[in-house]
Amino acid sequence: MKRYFVTGLLIWVPLGITLWVISTLVGALDSLLLLLPDGNRPRDWIGVHIPGLGVVLVVAILLLTGLLTANILGQRMVRFWEEILNRIPVVKSIYGSVKQVSDTVLSDSGNAFRKALLVRFPHGDAWTVAFLTGTPAPELACQLDGEHVSVYVPTTPNPTSGYFMVVKKSATIELDMSVDEALKYVISMGVVAPGSKANGDAPCKQLSPNLPG
Known part of the structure; x- marks a missing residue:
C-alpha cells in the first residue's frame, strides 16, 4: 500500500503544482483587465468572464510594443x-x-547565464553549480590579481535568490551542460541529473585536471 501511495503522489503532485502555478499566473494576468474603464472590459462585451483573456492581452501588448520599437x-x-x-x-x-x-x-x-560552472562554495572543500554572469567591474578588477569572473550561485530549490561572487577563472570548471539543464539540477536539489537517462553509463569527463587545490 505504501508503494502504491507514493507512486500516486509522484503522479499527482507534479500535475497539481503545475496546474496551480498556471492557474495563479492566468488569474494574475486576468486581474489586469480590471484596470480597463467600466464598459470597455471584455466581460461587458461578451457578458461572461473567459479565463485567459488577460494572457492574450499581455501577449498582444508585448508583441505590439516589440513591433513598434523595432524600427x-x-x-x-x-x-x-x-x-x-x-x-x-x-x-x-x-x-x-x-x-x-x-x-x-x-x-x-x-553574457549572463550563458555558461554553467562548478565553483568552490561555501568553503574550499565543497563544490556547487554557478552561472557565469560576466567580468568584474573595473573598480574590482584593478584590486585583484589574475583573471577573475563574476558568477551567480543560486540557492535550492528557489534559484531566484542566491549569492554574487567574484572568483578566479582558473578556480572554476566549465560544465558540459546547458544552462537549462543546470537550473533543473539545482531546482531538483540534485535529484534530476543532466543527461542521466541518455548517457548514465558514460565515463566521467575530466574538464579541468589542472585546477588549483
Whole structure:
C-alpha cells in the first residue's frame, strides 16, 4: 500500500503544482483587465468572464510594443521616454538598475547565464553549480590579481535568490551542460541529473585536471 501511495503522489503532485502555478499566473494576468474603464472590459462585451483573456492581452501588448520599437522611429521614442525617466530622482535609480539587469539577462548579446560552472562554495572543500554572469567591474578588477569572473550561485530549490561572487577563472570548471539543464539540477536539489537517462553509463569527463587545490 505504501508503494502504491507514493507512486500516486509522484503522479499527482507534479500535475497539481503545475496546474496551480498556471492557474495563479492566468488569474494574475486576468486581474489586469480590471484596470480597463467600466464598459470597455471584455466581460461587458461578451457578458461572461473567459479565463485567459488577460494572457492574450499581455501577449498582444508585448508583441505590439516589440513591433513598434523595432524600427528607428520607435527606438527614438524609447530613448526619449528613458531620458524623461532618468530625470526623475527616485525613478532614475530604480529604472536604471532594473533596465541594466533585464538588458543583460534577456538580451541575446548579453553574457549572463550563458555558461554553467562548478565553483568552490561555501568553503574550499565543497563544490556547487554557478552561472557565469560576466567580468568584474573595473573598480574590482584593478584590486585583484589574475583573471577573475563574476558568477551567480543560486540557492535550492528557489534559484531566484542566491549569492554574487567574484572568483578566479582558473578556480572554476566549465560544465558540459546547458544552462537549462543546470537550473533543473539545482531546482531538483540534485535529484534530476543532466543527461542521466541518455548517457548514465558514460565515463566521467575530466574538464579541468589542472585546477588549483
